[in-house]
Structure formats: C-alpha cells, structure tokens
Amino acid sequence: MGYPLVIVLCVGLLQQTAQAVRMDKLADNKTCGDAECSYVLSMATVLDDFSAPDCRFISLRKGQTVYVYSKLTPEEGGGVFWSGSVYSTRYVDQMGIIGYFPATMVRETQKFMEDTVKIPTTDTDFYCD
Numbered sequence: 001m002g003y004p005l006v007i008v009l010c011v012g013l014l015q016q017t018a019q020a021v022r023m024d025k026l027a028d029n030k031t032c033g034d035a036e037c038s039y040v041l042s043m044a045t046v047l048d049d050f051s052a053p054d055c056r057f058i059s060l061r062k063g064q065t066v067y068v069y070s071k072l073t074p075e076e077g078g079g080v081f082w083s084g085s086v087y088s089t090r091y092v093d094q095m096g097i098i099g100y101f102p103a104t105m106v107r108e109t110q111k112f113m114e115d116t117v118k119i120p121t122t123d124t125d126f127y128c129d
C-alpha cells in the first residue's frame with residue numbers, strides 16, 4: 001500500500017521540472033523577418049504527418065496549414081528545421097503553439113517577407129514550455 005501515491009507524486013514532479021527544461025540547440029543561426037522573429041515569413045502546406053520527437057517540435061498533420069516564423073540555418077550533416085505554428089480553425093487550442101518541424105515536411109505556398117535577417121539562436125529558442 002502507499003506505492004501508487006508515491007508514483008503519482010513522482011510523475012507530477014517530473015512533469016513540473018520538464019516544463020522549463022533547456023534542450024540542445026538545433027542550430028546556431030536562424031533567418032527571421034525581424035530580430036524578434038515576430039513576423040510570419042510564409043505560409044506552408046503540410047505534405048505528410050510529422051510526429052514531434054520531443055518538446056522542441058510540433059506535430060503536423062498532412063493538409064494542415066502552418067505559419068513559418070523562422071528558418072534555422074542548417075548545420076553540417078544536420079536536417080533543415082523551421083519553426084512555426086499550425087493554423088487551424090478546428091483545433092483552436094493548438095493555435096499559437098510554436099515549435100520546430102523538418103522543412104521537408106511542408107511546401108511554402110505564400111511568402112510574406114522578402115527582407116530577412118540572419119541572427120544567432122539563443123538557448124531560449126529551444127526551451128520547452
């Protein structure tokens with residue numbers, strides 16, 4: 001007796017500490033519309049389902065529309081990752097959640113920003129919250 005409660009408490013603690021965990025950077029530099037990456041660079045259509053491997057990423061479903069906020073500069077031997085959020089009228093709770101996804105999973109349909117800035121990424125770009 002008593003074990004189930006202990007387990008529940010431990011899981012609760014793990015979930016709390018996981019909320020502000022700092023993850024490895026996916027890249028050192030990124031391209032954005034401005035220094036704060038507050039502008040949408042482009043809109044894109046999801047080509048295939050993508051399941052987020054960890055909390056830095058967002059999951060995508062084929063056919064969804066995403067707003068692209070930044071494009072990480074590919075590291076040698078690494079993948080190409082962009083950040084963005086899913087546009088959806090049906091899943092309102094998903095809107096505004098920004099995360100990374102492989103650029104190969106989407107096709108840009110509309111570009112909004114022609115002038116972009118290249119800036120270094122910071123640790124906070126890869127915080128999980």
Ligand SMILES: *[C@@H]1O[C@H](CO)[C@@H](O)[C@H](O)[C@H]1NC(C)=O
Nearest residue numbers: 027028029073074075076120
């Ligand atoms: C990131 O940008 C800095 C400054 O432009 C540059 O020195 C560095 O080599 C870049 N790193 C990568 C991995 O592209």
